[in-house]
Amino acid sequence: MRQSQMLINGEQVASLSGKVEVIKNPANQEPVAEVSVGGREDARLALQAAEQAFPVWSETPSQKRAKILHAAADLVRTRAEEIARLLTLEQGKPLKNARMEVLSAADALDYYAEEGKRNFGEWITSSQSRSIVLRQPVGVAALITPWNFPVDLLAWKVGPALAAGCTFVAKPPSAAPLAATEFVRAVNDAGLPPGAANVVHGPGGEVGAELVENPISRKIAFTGETKTGRWIMAHAAGQIKRISLELGGQSPFIVCPDADLEKAAAACAQRAFSNMGQICMSVNRVYVADEVAEEFTEKLVQRTEQLRIGNGMEPDVDLGPMFSEAMREKTREHVADALARGAELLYGGREPEGAAFARGFFFLPTILSGADHSMKVMREETFGPVAPIMQFKKLEEAVFLANDTEYGLAAYVFTSDLKTALYASERLEAGSIGVNVNSVVDMQAPFGGWKQSGLGRELGHHGLEAYLETKHIRLGN
Ligand code: NDP
Numbered sequence: 001m002r003q004s005q006m007l008i009n010g011e012q013v014a015s016l017s018g019k020v021e022v023i024k025n026p027a028n029q030e031p032v033a034e035v036s037v038g039g040r041e042d043a044r045l046a047l048q049a050a051e052q053a054f055p056v057w058s059e060t061p062s063q064k065r066a067k068i069l070h071a072a073a074d075l076v077r078t079r080a081e082e083i084a085r086l087l088t089l090e091q092g093k094p095l096k097n098a099r100m101e102v103l104s105a106a107d108a109l110d111y112y113a114e115e116g117k118r119n120f121g122e123w124i125t126s127s128q129s130r131s132i133v134l135r136q137p138v139g140v141a142a143l144i145t146p147w148n149f150p151v152d153l154l155a156w157k158v159g160p161a162l163a164a165g166c167t168f169v170a171k172p173p174s175a176a177p178l179a180a181t182e183f184v185r186a187v188n189d190a191g192l193p194p195g196a197a198n199v200v201h202g203p204g205g206e207v208g209a210e211l212v213e214n215p216i217s218r219k220i221a222f223t224g225e226t227k228t229g230r231w232i233m234a235h236a237a238g239q240i241k242r243i244s245l246e247l248g249g250q251s252p253f254i255v256c257p258d259a260d261l262e263k264a265a266a267a268c269a270q271r272a273f274s275n276m277g278q279i280c281m282s283v284n285r286v287y288v289a290d291e292v293a294e295e296f297t298e299k300l301v302q303r304t305e306q307l308r309i310g311n312g313m314e315p316d317v318d319l320g321p322m323f324s325e326a327m328r329e330k331t332r333e334h335v336a337d338a339l340a341r342g343a344e345l346l347y348g349g350r351e352p353e354g355a356a357f358a359r360g361f362f363f364l365p366t367i368l369s370g371a372d373h374s375m376k377v378m379r380e381e382t383f384g385p386v387a388p389i390m391q392f393k394k395l396e397e398a399v400f401l402a403n404d405t406e407y408g409l410a411a412y413v414f415t416s417d418l419k420t421a422l423y424a425s426e427r428l429e430a431g432s433i434g435v436n437v438n439s440v441v442d443m444q445a446p447f448g449g450w451k452q453s454g455l456g457r458e459l460g461h462h463g464l465e466a467y468l469e470t471k472h473i474r475l476g477n
Contacts, residue, residue, distance in 0.1 A: 116163025
């Protein structure tokens with residue numbers, strides 16, 4: 001069986017305890033690889049390696065850092081097929097989506113290679129003195145990531161961290177560490193000094209906690225559940241550690257009476273169900289104007305019927321299995337709760353039938369109508385393939401409902417009127433608004449949450465700033 005070890009100080013190493021775990025394919029439960037499982041002591045060794053590499057990497061000129069990051073992007077592209085196959089095998093997503101994820105991770109390295117060169121300072125003069133303002137790397141960064149996009153979400157951190165001059169220790173998700181580890185290995189192989197890039201496997205409560213609490217790490221960049229984000233924020237507080245938190249979402253999708261319904265239905269089906277709804281900016285709540293509700297719902301069901309579900313390694317599959325039985329059980333529970341409270345099941349709501357699905361965590365994409373805010377699907381993050389529909393009369397009401405949540409990551413509005421789009425966009429409480437578009441991710445623009453969806457921003461130049469400290473040098477006359 002394939003072995004996956006950790007990466008510490010430029011070397012592939014087993015954990016100090018020698019413990020290993022088997023990673024299984026969520027499509028059929030077959031073993032994929034054996035992974036080395038570390039603990040607090042392994043995390044400490046990785047942090048020490050990153051600390052030793054920091055002076056070397058942070059003093060490497062940004063032009064040279066950019067060359068290495070471009071080389072890393074090329075190496076990730078060269079190894080993309082292998083990394084993508086591992087990603088599908090451990091996470092379940094269709095291979096075409098896994099390829100896109102890995103290639104997009106390479107693009108993030110290219111983007112930050114260039115953005116790092118633009119880390120300019122300032123020169124300020126006054127009558128008494130001159131001031132120089134420098135933007136310097138914050139130090140060793142701990143990068144902690146979830147299983148739904150284990151490569152991309154890590155690349156959003158690795159790129160800016162290295163471009164800023166930081167060294168890092170990554171902690172991939174325990175149940176899907178393979179592709180992320182191979183991604184960092186490719187980055188390391190591109191010519192980084194030993195110890196600049198490290199990966200430690202192991203439980204969040206041990207390895208993750210050590211990365212948060214150990215004073216060697218000066219910055220925590222975390223993507224994951226809001227509950228874990230709260231824990232990290234509380235435990236980083238003792239050292240006033242820099243933190244970036246990308247947390248859960250409960251994204252609304254508003255369909256106005258003047259929307260292009262064909263386009264809106266296609267966009268909604270894709271964003272509600274791709275990656276089996278296991279995306280932080282998935283469509284979680286659909287608000288449709290009364291006058292177009294019937295037509296929109298029909299189109300949404302038609303679009304959904306066309307989605308092909310199966311083992312992600314098969315060609316032409318649109319949806320793979322869910323990541324785990326726990327995720328599937330939560331989805332079942334949320335659907336049952338909605339039905340018990342009066343929702344109507346229009347599509348899905350159960351596992352697909354047939355021998356091909358018997359051993360995997362499959363679940364049909366699910367559409368519910370008659371949803372309201374008493375239901376869990378409308379209040380909690382389902383993180384599953386469920387699109388609950390609720391009707392509204394006036395846009396003000398839709399915006400109010402959309403904001404009636406503790407989350408604020410993304411929101412979507414479909415309309416053909418600019419005034420309506422601006423009215424809603426300016427009032428929706430979310431870090432990103434998609435107007436007539438179902439993705440709010442753009443490498444050059446900031447991504448992050450309002451309210452309990454997070455703190456700080458990734459992507460764009462904002463993503464680089466998260467790894468920099470400001471220093472003022474005052475020169476006397
Ligand atoms: P978790 O919060 O459970 O885990 C995320 C990572 O944190 C894992 O590597 C986990 O390790 C680690 N971890 C767990 N406990 C601790 C701890 N005490 N200290 C440090 N690290 C810890 O999230 P999931 O993996 O379940 O991911 C799903 C969640 O991620 C959803 O809520 C989703 O909305 C959110 N997400 C947010 C995004 C955003 O950009 N806002 C994007 C994508 C997902 P281990 O695997 O060992 O438990």
